[in-house]
Amino acid sequence: MKMEDMPLSGPDNTRLEALAHDIYSELVEDACLGLCFEVHRAVKQGYFFLDETDQESMKEFEIVDQPGVDIFGQVYNQWKNKECECPNCKRLIAASRFAPHLEKCLGMGRNSSRIANRRLASSNNMSKSESDQEDNDDLNDNDWSYGAEKKSDQNSPRRSKSLKHKNGESIWYNYNTGISYETLGPDEVRSLLTTQCGVISEHTKKMCTRSQRCPQHTDEQRRAVRLFLLGPSAPTLPDADAVETDSFDIPDAQPLMSRLQWEDSDISPTDSASSKASTNHSDSRKPKKKKKPSLPLNSGGSSSQSNISISTKKKRPKLSAPPISSIYDDLA
Amino acid sequence: QVKSKIMSRESRMRATINQKLTEMGERERLKEILRARLTECGWKDQMKAHCKEVIKEKGLEHVTVDDLVVEITPKGRALVPDSVKKDLLHRIRGFLAQHAT
Numbered sequence: 001m002k003m004e005d006m007p008l009s010g011p012d013n014t015r016l017e018a019l020a021h022d023i024y025s026e027l028v029e030d031a032c033l034g035l036c037f038e039v040h041r042a043v044k045q046g047y048f049f050l051d052e053t054d055q056e057s058m059k060e061f062e063i064v065d066q067p068g069v070d071i072f073g074q075v076y077n078q079w080k081n082k083e084c085e086c087p088n089c090k091r092l093i094a095a096s097r098f099a100p101h102l103e104k105c106l107g108m109g110r111n112s113s114r115i116a117n118r119r120l121a122s123s124n125n126m127s128k129s130e131s132d133q134e135d136n137d138d139l140n141d142n143d144w145s146y147g148a149e150k151k152s153d154q155n156s157p158r159r160s161k162s163l164k165h166k167n168g169e170s171i172w173y174n175y176n177t178g179i180s181y182e183t184l185g186p187d188e189v190r191s192l193l194t195t196q197c198g199v200i201s202e203h204t205k206k207m208c209t210r211s212q213r214c215p216q217h218t219d220e221q222r223r224a225v226r227l228f229l230l231g232p233s234a235p236t237l238p239d240a241d242a243v244e245t246d247s248f249d250i251p252d253a254q255p256l257m258s259r260l261q262w263e264d265s266d267i268s269p270t271d272s273a274s275s276k277a278s279t280n281h282s283d284s285r286k287p288k289k290k291k292k293p294s295l296p297l298n299s300g301g302s303s304s305q306s307n308i309s310i311s312t313k314k315k316r317p318k319l320s321a322p323p324i325s326s327i328y329d330d331l332a
Numbered sequence: 333q334v335k336s337k338i339m340s341r342e343s344r345m346r347a348t349i350n351q352k353l354t355e356m357g358e359r360e361r362l363k364e365i366l367r368a369r370l371t372e373c374g375w376k377d378q379m380k381a382h383c384k385e386v387i388k389e390k391g392l393e394h395v396t397v398d399d400l401v402v403e404i405t406p407k408g409r410a411l412v413p414d415s416v417k418k419d420l421l422h423r424i425r426g427f428l429a430q431h432a433t
């Protein structure tokens with residue numbers, strides 16, 4: 001805009017100025033007329049008074065003009081100074097920081113698993129990596145130390161790990177926190193067991209990666225696992241149809257063991273029940289280490305007692321080493 | 333006689349200007365700008381409120397366009413804010429400066 005909006009000066013310009021005003025008046029009048037037509041039409045069509053109701057309702061929704069309150073009358077910084085007690089860590093957290101705090105605190109956010117992974121990876125050899133707050137409660141129950149053997153964790157976020165874990169299928173991830181025996185070939189298992197504790201957590205179905213003298217597990221457990229994984233006889237091949245059994249007697253996992261040792265599952269299970277299973281598994285034995293979707297690891301009865309129920313389909317907390325059964329079928 | 337000549341000269345000039353205004357679309361543009369400004373500044377709502385009174389007075393069924401025009405226009409003209417008026421005049425003068433001989 002010009003600094004000074006002077007009217008045109010000079011005789012001619014007086015006329016021009018007058019003309020300008022006339023044009024202006026014309027424009028204004030046009031605007032007024034337009035409004036009249038608009039209103040008149042609205043009146044005749046019946047929608048002119050649509051936004052009005054009875055006095056009372058009108059009062060209810062009047063614009064509020066008070067300090068500290070928005071035009072609807074709501075207080076808008078009501079929770080600014082409030083603090084909430086975190087149910088997890090019992091700390092008092094500011095309201096606006098509460099949600100992010102909970103994410104970290106409960107270990108459920110997107111980032112919290114990454115952070116936890118990183119932390120574990122770095123502090124893994126030093127400390128008994130006790131489950132941080134950030135672990136899921138499930139993992140908290142583990143007797144595992146997340147001796148994160150720094151396997152190339154395929155960056156599986158902790159979250160998905162625990163999810164998988166919940167299903168009892170910890171099949172194709174080598175989580176930071178342990179090794180899943182299911183993905184290991186018998187040779188690998190053997191070598192692993194010579195250096196590591198190897199006790200299998202009933203929660204995660206993973207082998208403890210700590211040393212052979214790890215304090216979390218007893219020698220008895222270690223022995224049991226070795227029997228289980230490398231026993232003299234092959235374990236019974238689980239029935240492909242997921243015959244789930246709950247108990248697993250390691251000493252009786254003969255069929256299972258031997259199966260583990262031999263590539264071709266020609267193992268004749270000691271138990272008739274497992275014969276079918278074995279055949280099945282011999283067929284399915286492929287050099288695949290990964291991605292065996294929900295392996296119905298149920299050594300169908302095998303030897304009477306090696307009821308291995310690797311509940312790949314359902315999560316069942318095992319007291320003893322979970323049956324490996326035919327997982328090894330798929331291992332090269 | 334001279335007067336009439338002068339007058340007609342003037343009226344011819346006006347006619348030319350007006351014609352130019354319309355033909356070049358400037359008139360329409362100015363109208364839009366004015367309408368927008370008036371709505372922005374609340375003039376329209378003011379006038380509508382006044383209309384309501386007139387209607388209530390004359391009765392919903394019987395109010396005519398003329399009723400409204402007669403009631404609204406003078407008030408409307410008066411209520412245009414100065415800033416809007418200045419802005420419009422400025423633009424008009426600009427146009428005149430360009431196109432008036």
